Amino acid sequence: MTRRKLITYLFGSTGLVYLLAQCAPKKKEYSLEDITDCADLTGLDPAELEKRKSLGYESITPISDNRCDNCQLYLPPTAERKCGGCQLFKGPVEAGAYCTYWAPRVA
Secondary structure, eight states, rough: OOOOHHHHHHHHHHHHHHHHHHHHHOOOOOOOOOOOOOOOOOOHHHHHHHHHHHTBBBSSSSSTTTOOBBTTTOOOOOOSSSBBEESOOOSOOOOOOTTTTTOOOOO
């Protein structure tokens, strides 16, 4: 086998592997738009659940003035999504919830 044929085979096989990889089914990305129940965390990656826990997320705030709905990082519900969200982690966020990274909303 010549070097030219070897290089041709290598490039051809690399292209075939790339095409096969593109045909593989894509994992569906978690989206707040698909959520109907704001307390439902099914489908959320375990790493994201752990991130919520490490940030001290609680569904009911222990500090009445520090709520997610008055936090700078809160993403309020929209016409497309029923539940609020957070810039720090994925998944639905209750308006009356709290985490240790609460920051006052800047006007």
